[in-house]
Amino acid sequence: MPQMLALVLLLIILYLGDIVSTRTKAWIPSVFICAVLFLLGYWTFFPKDIVARAGIPTVVAVMFMYLLIVNMGTLLSVKELLLQWKTILISLAGIVGIIIIAIIVGYLFFDFNTVVVAIPPLVGGIVSAIIMAKGATDAGLPDLAVFAIIIYVMQGFIGYPLTSIMLKREGRRVLSQYHAGTWNANNDPKSSIDKQSVVADDENPMPRMFAKIPSSYNSSYFIFLRIAIIGLLAYSVSEILKPIVSVSPFVLCLLFGVIAASCGFLERHPLKKAGGFGLAVMGLMLFIFDTLSKATPEMLVRLITPLIIFILSAVVGMFIFSVIVGKVLKVSKEMAFSIALTALYGFPADYIITNEVINNLTKDQKEKDVLTSHMLPPMLIGGFISVTIVSVVLAGIMVNMIVAPSAVAP
Numbered sequence: 001m002p003q004m005l006a007l008v009l010l011l012i013i014l015y016l017g018d019i020v021s022t023r024t025k026a027w028i029p030s031v032f033i034c035a036v037l038f039l040l041g042y043w044t045f046f047p048k049d050i051v052a053r054a055g056i057p058t059v060v061a062v063m064f065m066y067l068l069i070v071n072m073g074t075l076l077s078v079k080e081l082l083l084q085w086k087t088i089l090i091s092l093a094g095i096v097g098i099i100i101i102a103i104i105v106g107y108l109f110f111d112f113n114t115v116v117v118a119i120p121p122l123v124g125g126i127v128s129a130i131i132m133a134k135g136a137t138d139a140g141l142p143d144l145a146v147f148a149i150i151i152y153v154m155q156g157f158i159g160y161p162l163t164s165i166m167l168k169r170e171g172r173r174v175l176s177q178y179h180a181g182t183w184n185a186n187n188d189p190k191s192s193i194d195k196q197s198v199v200a201d202d203e204n205p206m207p208r209m210f211a212k213i214p215s216s217y218n219s220s221y222f223i224f225l226r227i228a229i230i231g232l233l234a235y236s237v238s239e240i241l242k243p244i245v246s247v248s249p250f251v252l253c254l255l256f257g258v259i260a261a262s263c264g265f266l267e268r269h270p271l272k273k274a275g276g277f278g279l280a281v282m283g284l285m286l287f288i289f290d291t292l293s294k295a296t297p298e299m300l301v302r303l304i305t306p307l308i309i310f311i312l313s314a315v316v317g318m319f320i321f322s323v324i325v326g327k328v329l330k331v332s333k334e335m336a337f338s339i340a341l342t343a344l345y346g347f348p349a350d351y352i353i354t355n356e357v358i359n360n361l362t363k364d365q366k367e368k369d370v371l372t373s374h375m376l377p378p379m380l381i382g383g384f385i386s387v388t389i390v391s392v393v394l395a396g397i398m399v400n401m402i403v404a405p406s407a408v409a410p
Helices: 001-021 030-042 052-054 058-074 080-083 083-110 110-125 126-138 144-153 156-180 222-239 251-260 271-272 277-294 297-328 333-344 349-361 365-401
Strands: none
Touching: 001 030, 001 052, 001 277, 030 156, 030 277, 052 277, 058 126, 058 222, 058 251, 058 277, 080 083, 080 251, 080 271, 080 297, 080 349, 080 365, 083 110, 083 297, 083 333, 083 365, 110 126, 110 144, 110 333, 110 365, 126 349, 126 365, 144 156, 144 277, 144 297, 156 297, 156 333, 156 365, 222 251, 251 271, 251 365, 271 277, 277 349, 297 333, 333 365, 349 365
């Protein structure tokens, strides 16, 4: 298959996923449609290496991961996180619930590796799924590599409708208090979150450390260079620490991205400013679906039971722990559970679902403003904490716990 034909076919699949997601208002996730079409392609006429033929071999996908995770780190606003401290505690409680219940249930029915591979994708999104899939592949466990991807693809089906139901109940509660004149908007922290991102793009043309350099020199190459330097630093530190402790370079990418943005070495969302964000996401999406080339119909049948059990266990764990912590912090159980559920999908689904609920509940602009200021910031921060931060750290830790079959052979 020629390279450009392969690329066109893959982009058609990604676009069809977007169309279905848009038409169904995200109730059918784009990743599900893409996964189904990829499987049909692999089971019919796609060559197994179609993603590599299109121009995204593993080495390129890993480069995109370095760039994207550093970029994710730059989106962190410590000030915003401090304002939303209750949200952070509830989100962390939900994650603890996922881990505890998944471990208990997992050990009752499955082996150690299945439990280890399942947990990080349940807590996060594409990055943690890729880390665990790659770790399982490297350990010679193709079934579990596919399992990590399938969890990422399917968990939104539970998360989306549950979140919508919870937010509608919360929105009706807030509106009833608002109409009765008992709603106190001062209870909501004054958030600086805009509608597009957890942190708005910096207005300054150059980051603080390079303020004396004319902005005309801040080319895309200069931005890519600085992101790559942070990625190299993360990789180098990971290698240096290996004799002492095994730390994933991707975890360090996230940490160093936060530091680089805070000290003015990188601007906020540098990949977007350099015009490379969309390309990097496209490359990673193709890479994650490339894992499905190993999937057979028989393998998928084997994975259905653990998939259902782990996703349901995660939801139960999130509900129990988030509601308990929410009650202590005087946050309604509906809002607390909604915050925890963002672990199943993250941004932009958290933004889309919240706005859909608000628009369905009221047409009055003042009421929309009340609901938006109350529900949108914690939903975005909840997804940011679980998917962007904790899941990457968790995957970086747990990928080292995977035991290769040869290591346990008699």
